[in-house]
Amino acid sequence: MIGYLLKRLLLAIPTLFIMLTAIFVLVRLVPGDAAAVILGDQATAASLAALRAKLGLDQPVSVQYLTFIGQVLSGDLGQSLSSGRSVIHEVLVVLPSTIELTAIAIAFGLAAGLPLGIAAALGQNGWLDYVSRIVSLVGLSFPAFVSGILLLIVFAIQLGWFPVLDSMGTGLADHLRALVLPALNLGIIMMAYVMRVTRAAMLGVLTEDYIRTARAKGVGPVRLVWRHAFRNSLIPIITVVGLYFGTLIGNSVLTEIIFNRPGLGKLIISALNARDYTLLQGVMIMFAVCVIVVNTLTDLAYGLVDPRVKLS
Amino acid sequence: MSAAVAVVGELPRGRFLHAFSQNRLSWLGLLLLATIVLVALLAPLLAPHDPLEQNILARLEPPSAEFWLGTDSFGRDVLSRLIYGARISLSVGFIAVLIAMVVGTMIGVVTGYIGGLFDQIVMGALDVMLSFPTLLLGLMIAAMLGANLENLIIAIAVTEVAPFARVARAPTITLKQRDFVEASRSYGCGPMRIMVRHILPNMVSDVVVVSSLWMASAIRTEASLSFIGLGVPPPTATWGGMIREGFDNILDAWWLAVFPSLAILLTVLALNLLGDALRDAADPRSR
Numbered sequence: 001m002i003g004y005l006l007k008r009l010l011l012a013i014p015t016l017f018i019m020l021t022a023i024f025v026l027v028r029l030v031p032g033d034a035a036a037v038i039l040g041d042q043a044t045a046a047s048l049a050a051l052r053a054k055l056g057l058d059q060p061v062s063v064q065y066l067t068f069i070g071q072v073l074s075g076d077l078g079q080s081l082s083s084g085r086s087v088i089h090e091v092l093v094v095l096p097s098t099i100e101l102t103a104i105a106i107a108f109g110l111a112a113g114l115p116l117g118i119a120a121a122l123g124q125n126g127w128l129d130y131v132s133r134i135v136s137l138v139g140l141s142f143p144a145f146v147s148g149i150l151l152l153i154v155f156a157i158q159l160g161w162f163p164v165l166d167s168m169g170t171g172l173a174d175h176l177r178a179l180v181l182p183a184l185n186l187g188i189i190m191m192a193y194v195m196r197v198t199r200a201a202m203l204g205v206l207t208e209d210y211i212r213t214a215r216a217k218g219v220g221p222v223r224l225v226w227r228h229a230f231r232n233s234l235i236p237i238i239t240v241v242g243l244y245f246g247t248l249i250g251n252s253v254l255t256e257i258i259f260n261r262p263g264l265g266k267l268i269i270s271a272l273n274a275r276d277y278t279l280l281q282g283v284m285i286m287f288a289v290c291v292i293v294v295n296t297l298t299d300l301a302y303g304l305v306d307p308r309v310k311l312s
Numbered sequence: 313m314s315a316a317v318a319v320v321g322e323l324p325r326g327r328f329l330h331a332f333s334q335n336r337l338s339w340l341g342l343l344l345l346a347t348i349v350l351v352a353l354l355a356p357l358l359a360p361h362d363p364l365e366q367n368i369l370a371r372l373e374p375p376s377a378e379f380w381l382g383t384d385s386f387g388r389d390v391l392s393r394l395i396y397g398a399r400i401s402l403s404v405g406f407i408a409v410l411i412a413m414v415v416g417t418m419i420g421v422v423t424g425y426i427g428g429l430f431d432q433i434v435m436g437a438l439d440v441m442l443s444f445p446t447l448l449l450g451l452m453i454a455a456m457l458g459a460n461l462e463n464l465i466i467a468i469a470v471t472e473v474a475p476f477a478r479v480a481r482a483p484t485i486t487l488k489q490r491d492f493v494e495a496s497r498s499y500g501c502g503p504m505r506i507m508v509r510h511i512l513p514n515m516v517s518d519v520v521v522v523s524s525l526w527m528a529s530a531i532r533t534e535a536s537l538s539f540i541g542l543g544v545p546p547p548t549a550t551w552g553g554m555i556r557e558g559f560d561n562i563l564d565a566w567w568l569a570v571f572p573s574l575a576i577l578l579t580v581l582a583l584n585l586l587g588d589a590l591r592d593a594a595d596p597r598s599r
Binding site: 014015018019022023026027029030031137138140141142143144145146149150152153157158164243245246247249250251253254257258268269272280284287288291295 | 436437440441442443444445446447448451452453455456457458528532535536539540541542555558559562563566569570573576577580581584585588
């Protein structure tokens with residue numbers, strides 16, 4: 001297990017480099033350069049040159065790249081152009097609220113999606129299967145901001161059960177009340193996804209010969225599903241849930257905008273509006289790191305679930 | 313995934329069509345999509361008003377006999393903007409998927425055919441792209457290039473190249489070991505000819521089967537980017553942009569956000585229904 005773990009961790013290094021390089025290239029796609037965009041048409045040559053020097057844009061690209069990689073690896077994401085504070089500081093201030101939202105959504109998505117998916121597969125073509133297939137397909141078709149807006153209109157504006165704009169209440173009760181709709185919005189979409197994958201994976205396993213053998217041996221239904229079928233469906237489920245993390249991040253950005261919650265999503269939007277490229281770049285790097293961490297955890301989960309993975 | 317995809321090429325066309333037509337949901341998807349495409353094509357005939365015509369005296373009017381779905385904060389007819397917005401969503405989604413399909417398939421076939429270290433490096437890089445949030449990648453590209461129609465299409469296409477490359481690569485690896493490919497190689501066919509004439513025709517169906525699901529995803533990304541403000545700039549009517557404007561007036565004019573929301577939902581749902589049915593028909597085991 002230790003060897004497998006080390007190998008997975010080593011694999012994360014090239015992934016990190018590819019992502020950092022991609023972000024470096026993307027930020028330099030700006031027509032002209034960042035300094036010209038930030039200062040606008042009225043800028044004088046002197047102020048342009050000064051800003052270029054400040055951003056390091058007067059250096060050759062290779063030097064810029066090495067400086068960039070060096071700074072990121074030492075944990076320095078630069079200074080925000082709009083607020084002047086360090087990007088790390090800006091990110092850390094709002095990170096807890098994004099983590100809170102996504103963690104609750106993941107917990108809800110798994111807790112509701114797994115049992116529903118298993119139930120749908122066991123009663124294939126029954127009413128529960130039919131309903132869950134339609135629900136999951138509709139859930140998957142919602143862009144997160146569309147479902148968010150509809151939830152907001154129905155439950156916050158029309159029914160008045162939840163606050164509309166005041167997202168972070170003062171007391172704990174207010175805080176939790178403001179969390180319900182955004183977490184539900186993210187969680188339902190995730191549930192649709194988990195349900196669908198679980199159903200498909202379980203259906204694949206349930207037709208295997210060893211399930212019939214186990215049933216013939218007299219294994220009870222609970223043990224059959226739990227020990228024989230579900231365990232063997234876990235690999236595709238983990239793969240897809242791991243891949244879903246990227247979508248979840250995108251959805252959380254949209255959800256934070258709709259429900260006016262502080263978080264990385266709102267930070268991205270304010271960076272976009274202020275043309276704050278260092279902040280935008282910094283937030284992207286943070287997301288890249290999150291994705292790599294989740295990918296590595298997914299790989300480690302394979303090792304835990306399937307003993308064959310460790311050996312190969 | 314790869315096993316499921318490999319089956320497509322082997323399935324007789326008649327069985328595929330039969331399985332597809334037996335699926336009730338596939339008909340629902342097809343009908344919905346055909347209606348939306350028709351509405352987009354006939355927009356000038358169907359729209360009761362000019363989608364760009366402003367009417368200061370009729371701002372933020374709720375749905376009425378004159379304006380079936382109400383008016384926005386410039387007094388423009390929401391129904392007409394919705395009808396014209398279908399053109400943007402469908403064409404951006406379609407063109408972006410087409411580009412991603414062509415580029416992704418090319419990459420998948422070439423790397424799958426060459427194999428070895430080259431294949432590992434390219435697919436490794438694409439896997440990294442695949443795990444990065446689609447919306448954020450599109451957002452980054454659109455924000456850097458600047459918000460307009462071409463850049464929006466480029467941004468969405470880039471986010472979908474990797475999945476198409478994956479789908480195209482798997483059957484290529486199986487096909488290149490088949491006897492007929494070996495035979496044409498011994499006849500003196502170059503790698504280019506083998507890839508284009510012998511491998512490509514045998515795996516096009518695999519790629520087409522998944523394209524409907526990815527077009528659904530492209531339309532979702534387009535709407536999300538437009539909502540963020542990185543789509544086709546105003547005053548052009550886009551569904552995502554209309555929701556963005558509706559969101560600013562959400563407390564006093566719910567209809568502005570609700571109707572384009574339903575339009576996006578129905579379009580994506582139609583494509584997903586169709587995509588699901590295509591995939592199930594191609595892989596009988598998943599039914």
